Amino acid sequence: MPANSSESHASDARPTARNAAQMAVRTAQPEPGSVKPDAILTIDNVSRSFGGLKAVDVKRLEVQRGVITAFIGPNGAGKTTFFNLLTRFDDPDTGAWNFNGKPMQDQRSYAIAKAGMVRTFQLTKSLGKMSVMDNMMLGAKNQSGESLSRALLKGSWRKQERRVEAQATDLLGRFNLAHMRDEYAATLSGGQRKLLEMARALMSEPELILLDEPMAGVNPALVQSLLGHVQALRDDGVSVLFIEHDMDVIMGISDWIVVLAEGSVIAEGTPEQVSQNDVVVDAYLGTSFAGATGDGARSSEGDEGNQQ
Ligand SMILES: Nc1ncnc2c1ncn2[C@@H]1O[C@H](COP(=O)(O)OP(=O)(O)OP(=O)(O)O)[C@@H](O)[C@H]1O
Numbered sequence: 665m666p667a668n669s670s671e672s673h674a675s676d677a678r679p680t681a682r683n684a685a686q687m688a689v690r691t692a693q694p695e696p697g698s699v700k701p702d703a704i705l706t707i708d709n710v711s712r713s714f715g716g717l718k719a720v721d722v723k724r725l726e727v728q729r730g731v732i733t734a735f736i737g738p739n740g741a742g743k744t745t746f747f748n749l750l751t752r753f754d755d756p757d758t759g760a761w762n763f764n765g766k767p768m769q770d771q772r773s774y775a776i777a778k779a780g781m782v783r784t785f786q787l788t789k790s791l792g793k794m795s796v797m798d799n800m801m802l803g804a805k806n807q808s809g810e811s812l813s814r815a816l817l818k819g820s821w822r823k824q825e826r827r828v829e830a831q832a833t834d835l836l837g838r839f840n841l842a843h844m845r846d847e848y849a850a851t852l853s854g855g856q857r858k859l860l861e862m863a864r865a866l867m868s869e870p871e872l873i874l875l876d877e878p879m880a881g882v883n884p885a886l887v888q889s890l891l892g893h894v895q896a897l898r899d900d901g902v903s904v905l906f907i908e909h910d911m912d913v914i915m916g917i918s919d920w921i922v923v924l925a926e927g928s929v930i931a932e933g934t935p936e937q938v939s940q941n942d943v944v945v946d947a948y949l950g951t952s953f954a955g956a957t958g959d960g961a962r963s964s965e966g967d968e969g970n971q972q
């Protein structure tokens with residue numbers, strides 16, 4: 665995402681492109697594995713077992729570019745494991761996937777992030793003993809300081825550091841964290857750490873961002889602004905794939921929904937199509953709707969304090 669993208673939130677910012685992607689995905693067939701008009705990510709036969717349990721077994725999935733895709737399903741359905749595999753924080757038993765047409769299954773996590781596909785974690789990973797600002801600086805990509813030869817060119821390094829710092833300052837402002845920039849990340853609340861995690865992920869200007877329960881643990885007063893951030897990302901042209909349990913949130917901001925149960929995609933469709941799908945109602949909404957809209961939405965809240 666461009667560092668100055670806050671300027672592009674005005675209603676005249678690329679409305680045609682935005683509407684086109686959102687309209688286009690609605691033409692896809694509401695069925696597992698359906699072809700998308702312009703897929704940024706295509707996935708084939710990705711599986712992962714833990715002992716006798718097949719946690720993930722996705723035959724085919726296409727993720728449309730430029731829209732918000734929600735990834736939903738009961739606790740233990742394999743959603744986080746799937747994100748771990750796609751970003752190579754875990755190793756698949758089988759499978760292949762292309763991001764922007766390029767195979768990613770043999771890449772390491774940092775290379776996948778560098779290619780433009782960045783994820784956040786269900787349990788936040790911010791580094792507690794570093795300042796909020798230093799956490800942000802870690803998220804930047806192509807830092808000259810990482811290369812010895814370029815680090816020796818001090819002028820260019822300083823210039824880039826100033827640019828990165830300006831980008832971080834802008835993002836911290838947008839995520840209501842500007843006043844915390846010099847505090848240790850450990851002093852942030854669970855919800856603020858979620859915000860920091862999302863802001864840090866944006867430092868690398870991703871094309872596709874995978875968010876694992878971004879709202880969980882966030883103060884209800886902040887949820888609306890976080891949702892606004894997610895929509896603003898889409899409006900800036902970033903593709904968003906996010907795991908969420910809160911059905912109000914999902915129905916409110918998703919352009920497309922993928923439903924996972926016992927490791928497999930059991931349904932796809934627009935929010936209207938999925939909410940009327942009998943298979944989904946049986947597997948998820950019917951049996952655990954109360955949990956999904958209440959306890960499930962905050963299932964990881966209690967873990968927030970342990971993440972350092
Ligand atoms: N490292 C692991 N070792 C063994 N089993 C695991 C491991 N990671 C996940 N699992 C199991 O794989 C299944 C899928 O877990 P996963 O965390 O991906 O589900 P989820 O859909 O993200 O659930 P939730 O909504 O509760 O976050 C679960 O049965 C889980 O216990």
Ligand SMILES: [Mg+2]
Nearest residue numbers: 743744745786
């Ligand atoms: Mg999970």
